[in-house]
Amino acid sequence: MKVARFYAPGDIRIEEAPEPSPGPDEVKIRVHACSTCGTDLKIFRHGHHHIDPPRVIGHEIAGEVVETGAEISGWEAGDRVQVIAAIPCGECADCRRGWRTICPNQLSMGYHFDGGFAEYMIVPQRVLRVDGLNRIPEGLSYAEASVAEPLACVLNGQEFAQVGEGDVVVVTGAGPIGCLHVRLARARGAAAVYLVELNRGRLDMAADIVKPDAVICGSETDPVQAVLDLTDGRGADVIITAAAAGKAQEDGLKMAARRGRISFFGGLPKDNPIIACDSNLVHYRELTIYGANGSSPEHNKRALELIATGAVPVDDLITHRLKLDGVLDAIDTVASGEAIKVTIEPAAS
Structure with missing residues (x-):
């Protein structure tokens, strides 16, 4: 079978590998869709401290069960499934309190285990024991199901920041x-x-699809003043920084309304993680700053339902679909900013 293996920064190889066999407590799937994300680009450029190469990467995974281990029940060949990316241990103090997104023992598909840029892959027992293999609802495509993983992360962030009825929300990063x-x-x-x-081109491309109530190009205007103008000087109830930029976080504090919530959704580069925080803004306006770290198995299940019911459509966000041979092209496309979502479809190889 074909796989895309990471060996070192700048070195991802499409190569042949033996088709894997599941252990007694594992499930083997044929990968139909594995979407790419900015993290795949970071891995390609810089590697990752949790990856011991060579490693098959790719963590936004949907596929079809083809074989189950002798100890597995409840799954059979032909089942359509989505696989979680972040795998909590389910046993530590944080997991027992329901805080599975911050499990200190978390492992990840495509990092600690071979991921979805392959024709076939093994779903490890670690995923199964935390109920991290999810049935794809009827009528949902594999490509759409693969987007459940990033949507699960988004769901975690918005639930934590309590986005709800009547809020004015600013999203930074298109x-x-x-x-x-x-x-x-x-x-x-x-x-x-x-x-x-x-980026004006990226903003226009995204806005044409998701149609926000207003668009603000940060290279052409001051986003803080623009938000204040749009809200008659009040500011926004929720600001979500979906960009790895310290200035976006600093601006988020300045454009927040009283009692506003700011979600630092996008992490900052490890060599430059410090921002200037006007503590008096936080103090006098009673602002709340939230972190956001991945998702839990439960978030993945609910994300699939949000997509399946049409509450959060994703099919039109998949602007590029490539075969497994096109993984490097996919990463280049992600880097160029010319796509919204790029999905690899190994089963079509």
Whole structure:
């Protein structure tokens, strides 16, 4: 079978590998769709401290069960499934409190285990024991199901920041995550959603699909003043920084209304993680700053339902579909900013 293996920064190889066999407590799937994300680009450029190469990467996975181990029950060949990416241990103090997104023992598909840029892959027992293999609802395509993983992360962030009815929401970053934030905020009852992005072409492409209530190009205007103008000086109830930029986080504090919530959804580069925070803004306006770290198995299940019911459409966000041989082209396309979502379809190889 074909796989895409990461060996070192700048070195991902499409090569032949033996088809895997499941252990007694594992499930083997044929991968029909594995969507790419910005993390795949980071891995390609810089590697990752959790990856011990060579490793098959890809973590937004949907496929079809083809074989189960002798100890497996409840799954059989032909079942259509989506696989979680972040795998909590389910046993630590944080997991027992229901905080599975911050499990200190978390492992990940495509990092600690071979991922979805392959024709076939093994779903490890670690995934199964936390109920991390999900049935794809009837009528949902594999490509759409693969987007459940990033939507699950978005769902975690918005639930934590309590996005809800009547909120004015600002989303900074017009990539796939930003687009999902726009749509989920609408589904959660936001009164208005504004999209901020530095790159005019990327902003226009995203806005044409998700149609925010207003667009703000940060390279052409001051986004803080633009949000204040749009809200008659009040500011936004929720600001979600879906961009790896310290300035976006700093601006988020400045454009927040009193009692506003700011979600630092996008992490910052490890060599430059410090921002300037006006503590008096937080103090006098009673602002709340939230982190956002991945998703839980439960978030993945609910994300699939949101997509299947049409509450958060994703099919039109998949702007490019490539075969497994096109993984490097997919990563280049992600880097160029010319796509919203790029999906690899190994079963079509």
